[in-house]
Amino acid sequence: MSSHFFDGSSAKRYDITPEAWQEGVSFSTERGDLAWRYEDLIRLWDYRPSDHLAFTHRKHQDSRLIIEEPALVAAIGRYAPDLLDRKKEGFRSARIAGILAVGVTVVVAAIYFLVPPVTDTLARIVPWSFEVEEQSKLATLEKIFGKRCTAGRPNEILKDLTDQLLSASGFPHPIRVDVLDNKMNNAFALPGGRIIVMRGMIREAHSPNELSAVLAHEIGHVVNRDLTERSIRNNALGAITALVFGGNTGTLSDTLFQTGLSLSFSRSDEAAADRYSVDLLNQLDLDPSGGAAFFERLSKSGGLGGVLPGYLSTHPESDGRAGYFREHGTGTKQALSPADWLILKQICIKNG
Ligand SMILES: [Zn+2]
Known part of the structure; x- marks a missing residue:
């Protein structure tokens, strides 16, 4: 009984003697030493026998790490119990994303003031094609957060709603909204004009105008090109954190950036996006009280204390935002009919 490793680029089987640590598993092959963090491990649940642990790595998905020694399996179970219990797996992904987001946010907060505001100006002169090229693959997000919800009619309604907002924005490039089957109450924008909304947000929204x-x-x-700015800032920060902590923080921040959960936007970016939102709603004569109600609930639900990363973790400073929507919104209509809103709420129920 021995553990082994396949590097994914050759058929060679490396016999290894891994060690389990608080943070992950380390092992050596003739080609060098490796340390895989638990949060980067993807358990291959269908591997038999099931009392052995088979993993691949988020960033190296052709590689395989097989752990057979019962004592080592037990040790990993103590450090990362969710790797042994499939029921906890979905929760783990979300929780880890949250922990990483908080961790990186702390690092960023610490060195935020070292990065001059020149990044904002830079972002605006970077061509849009840069963002499109940087666009992350939806498949990666689906692995982390859950499948895209593909129900036909609800997606049509969502697209109509998005197009309505876009037509008022006058933005010349396409923007696409996808819903992922995850209970987080969260939404975020990614580079390249992609917006991800979690099922939980649509489920918990009280009106179509909250979602709008x-x-x-x-x-x-x-x-406002905030994603580009964040990317520029991230790269600068990645270099700094790599200097401070060593190792592959660069790839870590890449992954985080791709998930859209890596960094909170600055308070002024948030305020600008709120102004933009109210302007858009006003142009379409949409009642802003939905937005106000959303931020009111958010500030009552209280900060980053929750286990799951919510809208607050990616969009801080919700105090006072409800008031802004109420004071400056002039619209009167709902974005969707009650019937369409009910259908949209089913977006993740009937997949296919
Ligand atoms: Zn925001």
Whole structure:
């Protein structure tokens, strides 16, 4: 009984003697030493026998790490119990994303003031094609957060709603909204004009205008090029954190950037996206009280204390934002009919 490793680029089987640590598993092959963090491990649940642990790595998905020694299996179970219990797996992904987001946010907060505001100016002169090329693959996000919800009619309604907002924005590039089957109450924009909304947000929204306010806010981040700015800032920060901590922090921040959960936007970016949202709603004569209600609930639900990363973790400073929507919104209509809103809420129920 021995553990072994396949590097994914050759058929060679490396016999290894891994060690389990608080943070991950380390092992040596003739080609060098490797340390895989638990949060980067993807358990291959269908591997038999099932009392052995088979993993691949988020960033090296052709490689395989097989652990057979019962004592080592037990040790990993103590450090990362969710790797032994499939039921906890979905929760783990979300929780880890949250922990990473908080961790990186702390690092960023610490060195935020070292990076001059020149990044904002830089972002605006970077061509849009840069963002499109940087666009992350939806498949990666689906692995982390859950499948894209593909129900036909609800997606049509969502697209109509998005197009309505976009037509008022006058933004010349396409923006696409996808819903992932995850219970987080969260939404975020990615580079390249992609907006991800979690099922939990649509489920918990009390009105179509809550969702519209959030979508319009995310469109604001896209139009204001906040993603590009964050990317430039991330690269600078990645270099700094790599210097401070060593290792592969660069790839870590890449992954985080791709998930859209890596960094909170600055308070002024948030305020600008809120202004953008209210402007868009006003142009379409949409009642802003949905947006106000959303931020009111958010500030009552209280900060980053929750285990799951919510909208607050990616969009801080919700105090006072409800008031902004109420004071400056002039619209009167709902974005969707009650019937369409009910259908949209089913977006993740009937997949296919
Ligand atoms: Zn935001």
